[in-house]
Structure formats: structure tokens, C-alpha cells
Amino acid sequence: MIRTRPVSIARIGKTLAKIAATAALLSALTTANAFADAKFQRWIADFRSVALKSGVSSATFNRAFAGVTAPDPEVLQKARYQPEFTAPVWDYIDNRVNEHSIATGQAMARQWNGWLARIEQSFGVQRSILLAIWSMETNYGEILKRDDVMRDAIRSLATLAYADRARAKYARTQLIAAMKILQTGDIDRSHLTGSWAGALGHTQFIPTSYQAYAVDMDGNGRRDIWTSVPDALATAANLLKRNGWQPGRTWGYEVVLPAGRKFPSGSLTLAEWERLGVVRANGKPFPYPTEKATLKVPDGRQGPAFLMTKNFFVLKRYNNADKYALGVGLLADRIAGYPGLVRDWNRPFTPISMQERQELQQHLQVLGYYDGNIDGKIGSASRKAIEAFQKRNGLAPDGHPSKEVLSILRRR
Known part of the structure; x- marks a missing residue:
């Protein structure tokens, strides 16, 4: 026989009170959510006229917003907690230029050799640069397989346009562009996915950049940077070409600086830098002495130094950050088979693989x-x-x- 302890009426009353309080809280939250959803639906209805005036058809608008009933709370969370990148440059590079990203890039170079050759011929951008961008943006497409990262692009951009004051103008512009992509038939509604901020496909193009640079490289009638690797890599190459990429030229050189000397912050020819005592770290001569370059020391004078040529600044048209362009350049060199840095980063610890x-x-x-x-x-x-x-x-x-x-x- 199981004996139970008697439960007091007071204890029962406290338990019931807690249950009632919890139910009231849930009811309040449900009401608040319903109110927010209703406001969001009114915003969508109001946005229809803006979209239609911008060239989006009524049928496309209906298709884009079918099933979009509430903002995406995870998008807002990511938008609110996006601090500027403050980690040291070596931390940024270590996470992106490593034995895994190099080996995978070389494997992808072999797998996509035929298409890469055609893209190089068409746009004049080295395959190693395109592979490095692919790695930096989506880990060679692996991120596209992650449901915790990839989101419904229409819902994400609508969420930002509706609820994020700082990004509202950007999001409205990108939302209209995303609907126009859907309208062209380049991608169907179920595959119109992107990052929390609306960056699309293997090479992470925001919708307006997609409209400006997207390429149907595989010739199937659609510019599909989500499932077609040739289209995605050619689109990246097209962006670089149209922003002034110099075929056959590098992004920059690792150099050695003479001790105790100050240098100008502007651009000089490589021959002029050499006359100031700046030489290549590998001991080789500069192949194009008349080419202009700018000195960068991202880890201070104790770390590696670089002379950045025009292609470095073209890479920044993809992502306007020195660390990003440097990461692409360093990874591209390693994928192409060149050795790593002569002078390592000035880390305050012994690194591991x-x-x-x-x-x-x-x-x-x-x-x-x-x-x-x-x-x-x-x-x-x-x-x-x-x-x-x-x-x-x-x-x-x-x-x-x-x-x-x-x-x-x-x-x-």
C-alpha cells in the first residue's frame, strides 16, 4: 500500500494561484503576439502599393507573401546583436585561412575545373580568388544546408523593413529587388532563401547586387546562384570584372619594412616603395614596378606587412572591409599552391592546427x-x-x- 502525505488546502491554493498566473501570462503574450502580427499584416498591406509602383506585379506580391504572417524573431535578434568585428586580425584569418579551407578549395578546383576555366576566360578573374570568396561566404556552399542559418529571404527582409529602424530603408529596397528576382523566374518561391540580412546563394549577393551582376553561366535560362555553382562563381567574377579587376595581377605582396622608418599613407608605385627600402618578403622582385600600391600593417609593425594593389580594393567592393579582402587574398594564394606568410601574425600564444x-x-x-x-x-x-x-x-x-x-x- 502506498501512503501519501496529506496536502494542505493552503498549498493547493498556492498551486492553483501559480497556474492561474501562468495562464494569464501566456494569454497576455498570445494577445501581444496577435497584436504584433496584425500590425505586421497591415504593414504588408500598405507595402503592396509601394511594390506595385516599383514594378512588382500583384501576382508576384501575393506569391511572395503567401504564408508570411509574422516577423521572424530570430532575424531581429541577429540584427540587434551584430557588434562591429573587434577581434584581432589573426583571429579573423585563422578561422578562415586554415588547412581545411585550403584543402577543400583545392578539391573544389579539381571538381569544377572545366567551369572555372570557362569563367576565367570569360571574366579574367583567377579561379583561386573565386574559390576563396565561395569559402569565405558560405564555406563552399555548406552553410546553405543549415536551416539554423538560412532563412526565407522575403520574411527576413520584410521583418527588417517593418521592425528595424536602422535597416528599414535598406530592407525595403532589397525586398522589392527580391520580389523582382522571383518575378523573373530565376528562382522559385520555396528556394528564395538567404542570410538574416537577405544575402542570397553560394556567393551571398544582396538582391540589388544580384540584379546588377547575376549571370546564367550554365545556360539553362535561369541565373540560379542557389543551386548552380557555375552561376554563383560567374556572378562573383562578373562583379569583380565590372568593378575594375585586373586580370593576371595579384591582390598584393607581403613585404619587409626597414626598421625605424616612417612611410607615407598614400599610394606609390612599387618601384618607389622599393627605393624606400620596402622589399618582398620572399626575396623576389616586384613583377610590375610601375603598378601602384598602398602599405597596410593590419597587425602593427610586429606582424606581417603588405603592399596592396588595385585588386585588393576591388575585392573590397564585394565586402568593404580590409580583413575580408585580406582573407580572400591569403586564402586564394594558398589554394593556388603558394606558401603561407613569411612572417606570422603577432599572436600572444602558441597557435594550434x-x-x-x-x-x-x-x-x-x-x-x-x-x-x-x-x-x-x-x-x-x-x-x-x-x-x-x-x-x-x-x-x-x-x-x-x-x-x-x-x-x-x-x-x-
Whole structure:
């Protein structure tokens, strides 16, 4: 016989009160959500006239917004928490130029050799640059397979246009462009997906850039950067070509600076830089002495230095950030078979390989510090996990994926 303890009337009353309070809260939240959805639906209805005046047909508008009933809360979350990138340059590069991205790029070069040759011939952009962009944008298309990253482009842009004041103008423009892409028949509604900010396809083009540069490379009548790798890579090549890419030229040179000397911030010819004592780090001469270049020292004078040529600044038309263009250039060189930097980054720790980074994440996961992807990429979650482990073990909590931290983890 099972005996139970008597339950007081007071306890029952408290329990019922908690249940009632929870129900009231849920009801209030439901009402609030319904109100927000209704406002969003009114915004969509009002936006119809704007879209139609901009050349979107009524049928296309209906097709675009079918099933879009509420804003995407995850888009708003990502939009509100997008701090400017403040990590050191070596951290940015380590996560993007590594043995995995290099080997995968070389494998993709072999797999897509025929198409890459045609694209090079048509647009004059080296295959290694296009492969590096593909890697930087979507990890050679792997990100397109992730439901936690890729979203309904119409809903994302409508959410930003409706609820994000800072991005509303951008989002309205891109939303109209996205509907026009749908209207052309280049992609069907179910595959019109992108990032939280509406960047589309393998090479992550915002809709207006897609309209300006998209190419039907495979000749099937559609400019499909979502499922056609030739179309996506040719579209990237077209953007670079039309923004002044110089065929057969590099993006820049690693150089050695003479100690104790100041240099101009502007552009000089490579011959002029050489007369100032700036020479290539590999000891070779500059192949085009009359070409102009600008000095960049992203890690300070203690790290590697570069003379950036015009193609570097053309890469910034893809993404207007020095670190991005440098990452593309460095990865492209490694994919093409060139050696890495002569002078390494000025890291405050002993670095580890990509495989060792994955091992580090696995150890942290087993110990309960980390619950993210085991991918070797050290983002905020990995750094917080490393810091927590370091604090628990009496180490300086710098969050660096160092050889020292891995050695201690291996002993646990």
C-alpha cells in the first residue's frame, strides 16, 4: 500500500494561484503576439502599393507573401546583436585561412575545373580568388544546408523593413529587388532563401547586387546562384570584372619594412616603395614596378606587412572591409599552391592546427564547458568556454585557443 502525505488546502491554493498566473501570462503574450502580427499584416498591406509602383506585379506580391504572417524573431535578434568585428586580425584569418579551407578549395578546383576555366576566360578573374570568396561566404556552399542559418529571404527582409529602424530603408529596397528576382523566374518561391540580412546563394549577393551582376553561366535560362555553382562563381567574377579587376595581377605582396622608418599613407608605385627600402618578403622582385600600391600593417609593425594593389580594393567592393579582402587574398594564394606568410601574425600564444582546435572543442564539450559545433572555428562560444576552463584551473582567462590550453585539456 502506498501512503501519501496529506496536502494542505493552503498549498493547493498556492498551486492553483501559480497556474492561474501562468495562464494569464501566456494569454497576455498570445494577445501581444496577435497584436504584433496584425500590425505586421497591415504593414504588408500598405507595402503592396509601394511594390506595385516599383514594378512588382500583384501576382508576384501575393506569391511572395503567401504564408508570411509574422516577423521572424530570430532575424531581429541577429540584427540587434551584430557588434562591429573587434577581434584581432589573426583571429579573423585563422578561422578562415586554415588547412581545411585550403584543402577543400583545392578539391573544389579539381571538381569544377572545366567551369572555372570557362569563367576565367570569360571574366579574367583567377579561379583561386573565386574559390576563396565561395569559402569565405558560405564555406563552399555548406552553410546553405543549415536551416539554423538560412532563412526565407522575403520574411527576413520584410521583418527588417517593418521592425528595424536602422535597416528599414535598406530592407525595403532589397525586398522589392527580391520580389523582382522571383518575378523573373530565376528562382522559385520555396528556394528564395538567404542570410538574416537577405544575402542570397553560394556567393551571398544582396538582391540589388544580384540584379546588377547575376549571370546564367550554365545556360539553362535561369541565373540560379542557389543551386548552380557555375552561376554563383560567374556572378562573383562578373562583379569583380565590372568593378575594375585586373586580370593576371595579384591582390598584393607581403613585404619587409626597414626598421625605424616612417612611410607615407598614400599610394606609390612599387618601384618607389622599393627605393624606400620596402622589399618582398620572399626575396623576389616586384613583377610590375610601375603598378601602384598602398602599405597596410593590419597587425602593427610586429606582424606581417603588405603592399596592396588595385585588386585588393576591388575585392573590397564585394565586402568593404580590409580583413575580408585580406582573407580572400591569403586564402586564394594558398589554394593556388603558394606558401603561407613569411612572417606570422603577432599572436600572444602558441597557435594550434585546425584539427587540434577541433580536439580542443571536443575536450571542452566533454567537460561541460562548450555545446557548440565541433568545427575548429573559434567564435564567441568557444572563447567563452576556454575562458571558463581557464578560470576554473587558475589560468589567465584570455580565451585563446593555445597549445598550452590544449596540453592541459589533454591531461584532464
